[in-house]
Amino acid sequence: xxxxTEQEDALVTSTDPLHPANLIxxxxxxxxxxxxxxxxxxxxxIRTHDKVYIAPSGVQKERIEPSHIFVLPYPQxxxxxxxxxxxxxxxxxxxxxxxxxxxxxxxxxxxxxxSCIHTHSQNAVMATLLWEKEKMFKISxxxxxxxxxxxxxxxxxxxxxxxxxxIIDNTPNEEDLKDSxxxxxxKYPRAAGILVLRHGIYVWGDDxxxxxxxxxxxxxxxxIGVKMKLAGLQTVLNE
Amino acid sequence: xxxxTEQEDALVTSTDPLHPANLIxxxxxxxxxxxxxxxxxxxxxIRTHDKVYIAPSGVQKERIEPSHIFVLPYPQxxxxxxxxxxxxxxxxxxxxxxxxxxxxxxxxxxxxxxSCIHTHSQNAVMATLLWEKEKMFKISxxxxxxxxxxxxxxxxxxxxxxxxxxIIDNTPNEEDLKDSxxxxxxKYPRAAGILVLRHGIYVWGDDxxxxxxxxxxxxxxxxIGVKMKLAGLQTVLNE
Amino acid sequence: xxxxTEQEDALVTSTDPLHPANLIxxxxxxxxxxxxxxxxxxxxxIRTHDKVYIAPSGVQKERIEPSHIFVLPYPQxxxxxxxxxxxxxxxxxxxxxxxxxxxxxxxxxxxxxxSCIHTHSQNAVMATLLWEKEKMFKISxxxxxxxxxxxxxxxxxxxxxxxxxxIIDNTPNEEDLKDSxxxxxxKYPRAAGILVLRHGIYVWGDDxxxxxxxxxxxxxxxxIGVKMKLAGLQTVLNE
Amino acid sequence: xxxxTEQEDALVTSTDPLHPANLIxxxxxxxxxxxxxxxxxxxxxIRTHDKVYIAPSGVQKERIEPSHIFVLPYPQxxxxxxxxxxxxxxxxxxxxxxxxxxxxxxxxxxxxxxSCIHTHSQNAVMATLLWEKEKMFKISxxxxxxxxxxxxxxxxxxxxxxxxxxIIDNTPNEEDLKDSxxxxxxKYPRAAGILVLRHGIYVWGDDxxxxxxxxxxxxxxxxIGVKMKLAGLQTVLNE
Numbered sequence: 001x002x003x004x005t006e007q008e009d010a011l012v013t014s015t016d017p018l019h020p021a022n023l024i025x026x027x028x029x030x031x032x033x034x035x036x037x038x039x040x041x042x043x044x045x046i047r048t049h050d051k052v053y054i055a056p057s058g059v060q061k062e063r064i065e066p067s068h069i070f071v072l073p074y075p076q077x078x079x080x081x082x083x084x085x086x087x088x089x090x091x092x093x094x095x096x097x098x099x100x101x102x103x104x105x106x107x108x109x110x111x112x113x114x115s116c117i118h119t120h121s122q123n124a125v126m127a128t129l130l131w132e133k134e135k136m137f138k139i140s141x142x143x144x145x146x147x148x149x150x151x152x153x154x155x156x157x158x159x160x161x162x163x164x165x166x167i168i169d170n171t172p173n174e175e176d177l178k179d180s181x182x183x184x185x186x187k188y189p190r191a192a193g194i195l196v197l198r199h200g201i202y203v204w205g206d207d208x209x210x211x212x213x214x215x216x217x218x219x220x221x222x223x224i225g226v227k228m229k230l231a232g233l234q235t236v237l238n239e
Numbered sequence: 240x241x242x243x244t245e246q247e248d249a250l251v252t253s254t255d256p257l258h259p260a261n262l263i264x265x266x267x268x269x270x271x272x273x274x275x276x277x278x279x280x281x282x283x284x285i286r287t288h289d290k291v292y293i294a295p296s297g298v299q300k301e302r303i304e305p306s307h308i309f310v311l312p313y314p315q316x317x318x319x320x321x322x323x324x325x326x327x328x329x330x331x332x333x334x335x336x337x338x339x340x341x342x343x344x345x346x347x348x349x350x351x352x353x354s355c356i357h358t359h360s361q362n363a364v365m366a367t368l369l370w371e372k373e374k375m376f377k378i379s380x381x382x383x384x385x386x387x388x389x390x391x392x393x394x395x396x397x398x399x400x401x402x403x404x405x406i407i408d409n410t411p412n413e414e415d416l417k418d419s420x421x422x423x424x425x426k427y428p429r430a431a432g433i434l435v436l437r438h439g440i441y442v443w444g445d446d447x448x449x450x451x452x453x454x455x456x457x458x459x460x461x462x463i464g465v466k467m468k469l470a471g472l473q474t475v476l477n478e
Numbered sequence: 479x480x481x482x483t484e485q486e487d488a489l490v491t492s493t494d495p496l497h498p499a500n501l502i503x504x505x506x507x508x509x510x511x512x513x514x515x516x517x518x519x520x521x522x523x524i525r526t527h528d529k530v531y532i533a534p535s536g537v538q539k540e541r542i543e544p545s546h547i548f549v550l551p552y553p554q555x556x557x558x559x560x561x562x563x564x565x566x567x568x569x570x571x572x573x574x575x576x577x578x579x580x581x582x583x584x585x586x587x588x589x590x591x592x593s594c595i596h597t598h599s600q601n602a603v604m605a606t607l608l609w610e611k612e613k614m615f616k617i618s619x620x621x622x623x624x625x626x627x628x629x630x631x632x633x634x635x636x637x638x639x640x641x642x643x644x645i646i647d648n649t650p651n652e653e654d655l656k657d658s659x660x661x662x663x664x665k666y667p668r669a670a671g672i673l674v675l676r677h678g679i680y681v682w683g684d685d686x687x688x689x690x691x692x693x694x695x696x697x698x699x700x701x702i703g704v705k706m707k708l709a710g711l712q713t714v715l716n717e
Numbered sequence: 718x719x720x721x722t723e724q725e726d727a728l729v730t731s732t733d734p735l736h737p738a739n740l741i742x743x744x745x746x747x748x749x750x751x752x753x754x755x756x757x758x759x760x761x762x763i764r765t766h767d768k769v770y771i772a773p774s775g776v777q778k779e780r781i782e783p784s785h786i787f788v789l790p791y792p793q794x795x796x797x798x799x800x801x802x803x804x805x806x807x808x809x810x811x812x813x814x815x816x817x818x819x820x821x822x823x824x825x826x827x828x829x830x831x832s833c834i835h836t837h838s839q840n841a842v843m844a845t846l847l848w849e850k851e852k853m854f855k856i857s858x859x860x861x862x863x864x865x866x867x868x869x870x871x872x873x874x875x876x877x878x879x880x881x882x883x884i885i886d887n888t889p890n891e892e893d894l895k896d897s898x899x900x901x902x903x904k905y906p907r908a909a910g911i912l913v914l915r916h917g918i919y920v921w922g923d924d925x926x927x928x929x930x931x932x933x934x935x936x937x938x939x940x941i942g943v944k945m946k947l948a949g950l951q952t953v954l955n956e
Contacts, residue, residue, distance in 0.1 A: 038933040041861060041864065125941060126945075142438075143359060143409060143437060147279060158411055159411040217277075231368075231369070233368055386518060386519065398648065451538070456516075456517035458516075466604060619915050621758070636889055694757075695758075697755075709947060
């Protein structure tokens with residue numbers, strides 16, 4: 001093994017369960033049990049000050065090992081037709097970084113996020129179908145709204161606030177969501193996540209704990225919103 | 240480490256899996272898997288004869304460690320604008336005690352409870368929505384009613400009893416539920432728990448086993464009640 | 479410890495994971511995760527040639543330890559107002575044997591069962607409500623019917639057979655179900671289980687594997703039957 | 718132990734968690750938790766270059782041990798009234814190979830699969846009931862369609878493709894599905910799985926990872942399809 005490879009592997013090797021490479025493995029397995037990342041879909045990325053840790057594309061998310069993780073320097077310029085994304089470490093296996101990478105990057109650059117989660121939760125997909133015309137999921141007067149932060153990185157919402165999550169159209173290639181997600185994030189600076197029609201949701205936070213907590217709160221609100229709508233209850237009061 | 244810190248840490252350090260600090264960690268992880276405490280919501284507190292063990296506010300409930308637990312002396316006077324709550328031990332991390340503390344205290348002082356559980360279970364929230372007008376969830380003729388105790392600390396209900404759980408309005412700040420919860424507990428002395436509209440449920444018992452068992456029975460009854468109502472079945476016979 | 483206590487404890491002490499006392503602990507924990515035995519309800523008993531192993535009443539079923547298990551000689555006469563049930567071993571704790579004991583005994587004496595399972599599964603309870611008038615749950619043309627045995631201890635049903643599970647009324651005391659369960663078992667000798675209105679189901683088999691397998695098949699069929707009925711699909715063809 | 722038995726046992730004995738005999742045990746336990754293989758139904762088989770590993774029939778799928786696995790040489794002629802299936806290794810217990818064996822073999826011979834999965838998932842069964850007249854489950858415009866491969870072994874579908882899964886009639890004996898499954902696979906060469914009415918689904922892939930991933934994607938699509946249909950939403954756009 002070359003000295004360089006050893007140094008690169010050290011980036012994802014740690015006995016600390018809270019090291020990003022260990023956390024991504026553990027959290028993806030936990031998200032699998034929640035039905036968020038089955039069929040290799042979805043995942044989580046973590047950014048420390050100057051490094052981004054990302055899982056591979058198209059792998060079983062509940063079976064990721066720390067050695068499978070990509071490490072990228074942050075910040076870096078957008079890849080263009082003439083430049084490639086820069087990596088500090090690639091897994092030795094024949095793997096490609098997650099197709100969500102440009103979407104995760106939106107969360108880093110636009111909201112200064114330390115972590116971003118993408119799920120294919122059926123609660124998210126059902127909500128995009130039931131609120132398809134409005135292009136916006138809305139719910140009010142739910143305790144769990146208090147767990148969601150304004151813009152995903154600001155102060156938490158109040159019980160008296162109405163939660164609004166924009167729904168953008170899906171695209172055949174995940175990478176192509178980058179611009180419409182960016183546009184929605186800029187148009188709705190208070191939104192803590194972006195729903196993708198017939199696809200899922202992107203949620204971010206200052207760190208992995210805050211991203212995870214907010215994903216749980218949003219998924220809960222999407223689930224109860226869908227139940228309420230199907231039961232004939234209105235999800236927003238005083239409209 | 241000072242002698243004082245060592246003594247304080249000893250309050251939450253034990254190899255006994257049934258020590259309150261260990262139990263709170265284990266039970267919160269188990270409640271997370273049931274969907275009761277996702278997004279940092281909900282939790283359990285345990286009171287032994289003269290000590291109360293409480294988890295921190297705003298933390299991932301499935302990742303609590305015994306060292307995160309607060310210990311308070313019991314009884315103690317209500318904190319007032321001029322006095323603070325008294326602690327025997329605070330975790331060294333920058334944590335605040337659970338926002339449910341005043342609500343848990345209601346269970347201790349009004350019903351002499353040894354444990355109190357708060358969940359954000361969607362069964363509870365859906366029930367508060369479907370029984371919102373009556374301000375009371377009611378169900379009869381269900382075997383699981385026999386697992387619920389009169390007032391939460393008395394003899395168990397009979398199969399022939401109708402279970403009634405009052406629903407109080409939610410407030411923007413969890414602490415502000417204290418008075419209306421107290422009022423409902425006093426107005427309905429037979430109630431084994433208090434539902435909070437669009438929020439969840441508080442359930443208590445003589446000890447953690449009884450509090451947990453009754454929470455499971457009530458959650459089961461809320462779930463089947465919601466299913467029955469949505470299927471067009473009446474939940475109370477002979478009304 | 480007296481020699482007698484040592485001998486009695488030996489009845490529930492084994493390193494073999496398939497020893498009945500170990501199995502009951504393990505299977506109850508597994509049934510808890512399926513939602514079959516929450517709130518201390520339900521459970522499983524196992525009979526070897528001449529011994530019956532039974533869990534205590536009113537305990538958290540997912541936290542049973544082998545040392546909590548009762549052992550009874552088999553066969554033995556019914557307890558009467560003048561005689562008690564005979565035990566080979568009682569746990570030292572202040573515990574009573576499961577209130578299901580007389581019901582489990584029905585399965586032993588009437589069908590020569592080696593194991594009997596009782597669940598409070600919501601699928602069972604919903605089925606008793608949706609088929610309450612017919613006093614019989616019926617479903618046909620489902621692959622899982624092939625996992626159910628005629629009478630619970632005979633050959634398996636064919637895909638072309640209609641599954642019928644009688645529903646008996648619930649009683650305030652679980653013990654009082656004994657006679658009506660016995661009556662239903664004798665009136666419907668092909669039934670592989672007995673549903674109890676607003677309560678749950680009893681299922682048995684030649685051994686714990688067959689009892690468990692049939693409980694899983696019946697629970698699956700109750701679940702799909704309820705889904706079909708609520709979706710407006712008829713559960714029996716060619717009626 | 719004879720030298721021959723030792724050699725045969727070596728076929729299913731390995732410390733490598735990715736050895737087929739270990740994988741079948743682990744994956745079946747995981748499928749049990751998903752509700753795919755309860756009541757001994759369903760399972761997975763794995764084919765390496767020249768060997769097929771298959772679980773026994775009628776056993777609890779979550780409790781399989783590597784020593785229970787059958788190993789068969791591949792390829793081999795179909796068993797006929799005059800010839801038996803050939804085995805390299807049979808478990809010593811009194812077991813029969815899975816009744817799905819001829820169905821799994823279809824996947825090997827017709828699509829050159831390296832693994833085939835059969836589930837009794839209720840999502841699959843509900844879909845066969847709700848799309849019974851069309852004899853074809855169809856869904857379009859779902860991100861998870863992109864995880865499904867044309868024919869199960871070709872390139873993945875695009876988001877713009879409509880997923881079609883044929884539904885064949887069930888038969889009293891599982892083996893008798895062989896011909897109609899084969900017929901459906903030949904008639905619909907783009908199908909990545911075959912649904913069986915009131916029974917479940919067969920899904921295959923080049924290897925166990927691809928078979929598992931596609932089963933998860935298809936199960937997800939069946940689940941969301943059923944939810945959409947019951948909510949009055951059409952599952953195929955632009956029809």
